[in-house]
Amino acid sequence: MMHVRLLGDQGLLFELDGEGTRQHHEQLVYLCEMLERQRPPGIVEWIPGFAGxxxxxxxxxxSAKAVERWMRRQAAKWRPDKEQVARRVVEIPVAYGGEWGPDLADVARLNHLSEDEVIRIHTAPTYWVQMIGFVPGFAYLGGMSARIATPRLATPRPRIEAGAVGIAGRQTGIYPLATPGGWRIIGRTPLTLFQPNSAAPSLLKMGDYLRFRPCGPEEFCALQEASQAGIPPVKVSWEHGGGMSGEGKH
Structure with missing residues (x-):
């Protein structure tokens, strides 16, 4: 079901039921794609969020009524069992623990798990990019197991390095830039997630999926050198319906 709220005299907020589920995410992506492809006259921009x-x-x-009618028509066309749109699945290699993940031990302790179990649980799902925010290129991810949910740090760190993979509550994400932050850092990826001078600055975008993969120190250093040299060592596959196809490099 779609719920509509006024945002002043020039905006509307369209919220969908089922926040946090993959089906909710796919329907929201579909609506944003329809806005991109078939934007009706008078619509200036749209900003996706967690719920809508x-x-x-x-x-x-x-008018607000015309915009609402158009959005409701698009929402009515969406059928989860008929969606066959191919989606990017980006592989994110991560060096867990040690100097790359100073909070891994705390995440394990607070959830009564071993560090290896935290890594196994964190790398098991296929995550979806719910939205980009906080800083350019920061992808908020859905799909993390509640078994490794951990509160933020009581005192944020003044600097978290680019590529840091963290957990905050029931969410996980990757810092694309060096910034202050209070997420629990469990690892780090050598990939460059944000390149301001690129035609597509952010590696990840809403609608993408991703999987984390553990990597060792030697592979981390090799991938980091390649990324810094401008050679994108990013592995991308495509998910179409329930399957995977078309693995390649991006």
Whole structure:
């Protein structure tokens, strides 16, 4: 079901039931893609979030009622059992623990697990990119197991290195830039997630899926050198319906 709220006199917030599920995510991505492909006159921009999408419109060219009617028509067309859109699945290699993951031991202790069990649980799911925010290229990910959910640090660190993989509550994410932060850092990826001078600055975008893969110190250093040299060592596959196909490099 779609719920609609006014955002002043130039915006509407469309929220969908089922927040946090893969089906909710796919429906939200579908609506954003329809806005991209078939934007009706008067719509200025749209901003996706966790629960829905905010749509900004020009009141001199259209009305709130017209925008709502258009969005409801698009939502009514979506059928989860008929969606056959191929989605990118990006592989993210991660060096867990040690100097790369100073909070791995705490995540394990607080959840009554071993460090190896935390890594196994963290790398098991296929995550989905719910939205990009906080800093450029920071992907908020859905799909993490509640078994490794951990509160944020009581005092944020003044600097977390780019590539750090963290947990905050029931979410996991990757810091694309060096910034302050309070997430529990369990590992680090050697991949460059944000390149401001690139035509597509952010490696990840809403609608993508990703999988974490453990890597050792030697592989971490080799991938880091390749990434810094401008050779993108990013592995991408494509998920179509329930299967995987078309593995390759990006």
């Amino acid at each position: 999408v905010a749509v900004v419109y020009d009141p001199l060219r259209t």
